[in-house]
Amino acid sequence: MRKKILLIGKSGSGKTSMRAIIFANYTSRDTNRLGATIEVNQAYFKFLGNLILNLWDCGGQDHFMENYFSSQRDTIFKNVEVLIYVFDVYSFETEKDIFYYQRSLESLVTHSPNAKIFVLVNKMDLIPEYERDKKFEKHKAEILEYSKPVQIKCFQTSIWDETLYRAWSSIVQDIVLNSSLLANSLNEFSNVIEADEILLFERTTFLVVSQSLRKEHSDLKRFEKISSIIKQFKVNCNRFDTTFQSIEIKNDNFTIIIDNFTPNTYIMVIVSDPNITPALTIHNIKYAQKHFQLLESQT
């Protein structure tokens, strides 16, 4: 099952950097080695078993952009599942940006009317922290205005913190097919083993594909933080030609177990009941694996 994802935006807005960090294990620092993308760069990523993401990273320089809306319009905008449009928050050419954005929307609505649209406002790290939310809300309002009547979802991102993972997790969760079935199974599992939270991560990208929450937690941004923490550790391990299989943290307040689950996912279980030993949780996870593997192969 192939899904086509279009990544469009002005030159230098950060499309290829984001793609490299999420899918190719680059660190944020490594991305300064990347050069300008020439025309369209197509890549295939296997995701969650039978899903293949076909990512079209479209170079944003002016002469390429012109082609996308004229001669290559059909090729590019047909059969698109998701359009991701990337804005650079520091860009000074706002009129041109909006122009390209609206033309992309038009082309998309014509050729792939059912596509989902995500708009990312990137490079938010260049804005001082106290101004960020305000500025983002302002941009978001403008973008919503320009997008009418098309429905879009807007996120602020930066490759230097966890906001990147938040945006891409949302994108990916929208694409995954049987996400409600998965979520229900996770909820059942969670009730049985009395876990506070269960998160399901995709193996290569470590994006959260599903979660089950039984207990309230104050930090709403924790999912993306965890994604980026674990991904960072994974990348560090890769430097030494190794990778981790499982992580177990136990103390007075909680037990956290991160382990291989299905061939395409990792599971993270957080248990705060001190009476439940880690060995028990690990045992339960092993038994649940079969059910979830079956679920995955059925998509």
Add this chain to the structure above:
Amino acid sequence: MSKMMSSSVIDQTSSLSISSQNILSNGTIVDFSVGSMPANYGYDESFSKEDDEEDSNEESSQFKPRILIMGLRKSGKTSIKNVVFHKMEPNETLLLDPTTKTNLEDISCCSFITFQVYDCSGQIDLFNDPTCDYIALLKGCGSLIFVIDAQDEDQYTDAISCLTQTIFKGYNINRGIKFEVFIHKVDGFPDEKKMDIYNEIQQRANEMLIQQDATESLIQKIYLNYHLTSIYDHSIFEAFSKVVHKLIPQHRQLERLLDFLCNSCGLERAFLFDVASKIFIASDCISPLDTQLYELCCDKIDLVLDISNIYAPKDVEGISADDSSYTCVKLNNELYLYMKQVDKFLAFVCVIRDEIFVENRGIMDYNLTLFKDSIKDILSAQKTVSQDQSVNNQNNTNSSEPDTSNMANNILGNF
């Protein structure tokens, strides 16, 4: 992500001012650590005037060794201090302002010693500035770190001449200072170039030292060590660890403890880490230091701290140190990284093979409880010594080495 360090810096500062008032009889104490208001709300540019008390300086330096970080301006001193002790991300250091005043910071680094890190402003020439009492500064100094910017080739001569001047002045004031040179900002260079720079700087420094030293005997007596460092990888932590090792009186003993543990439990590698700064206080001596394993352990500590801080209840910070807590990372090359918190600041991290860990987990945990007790013995012995000295204000000659053979006998043996 975790800002645990800042709170303990402030705590340690207040206890510093109390204990230093015990030790010193005359002379005003000015305490102006970063991030807290000094006791008397005063604020002047001079350092604490402890110069009249020679005895107390020798003693206090045993318990609070001073590390001076010096170097030309923009060589990277404040960045080093922030990255190592305040968990700052390396790329955030670009936003730091140049240091105008010399800052004293009391780092509650680990249980054994409390550091005072003097981050000297590169803009002030320490020796010529009339407001600086550099004699007092150098007298209590355990290690002097001189930072040279490896990327700024034009400044090499200036840096090296400043270094030589510092070494001579320092040696004349305090014979015991260990001089460490950090050849910094080497992350941009390939390995060959790094070695070239290392050799070049070492050579030029030696030449200049010999030139200025009439008797030539000084070179043999000075303890001078070079390190290649960068804040963008783990080399700065490793270099700082080695500096710290020389300042800890119990270092050799801790290494022996770790050797016993490694031999009896079949560990590949064992480290005693200071969790907040990721400096390792000791490691086993069975094989030479494998940088990769050290880095993996550092990364693991980061991971555990970050995740624990997300899920810990509001009032609890850091990792708990009771017997049943542990952290375990299984790698796919049949190695386990196992970590247990020893006390509030220290953690024991070891690298062990799959099969051995699974079979002998229980015995290893038992041995680790003995290990923890031994560390506590060492710590309390240290405290008794320091208390005696602060009360009596005399030199205490008996060394308080705990009996490590006791622990060795109790450790369950080889398998």
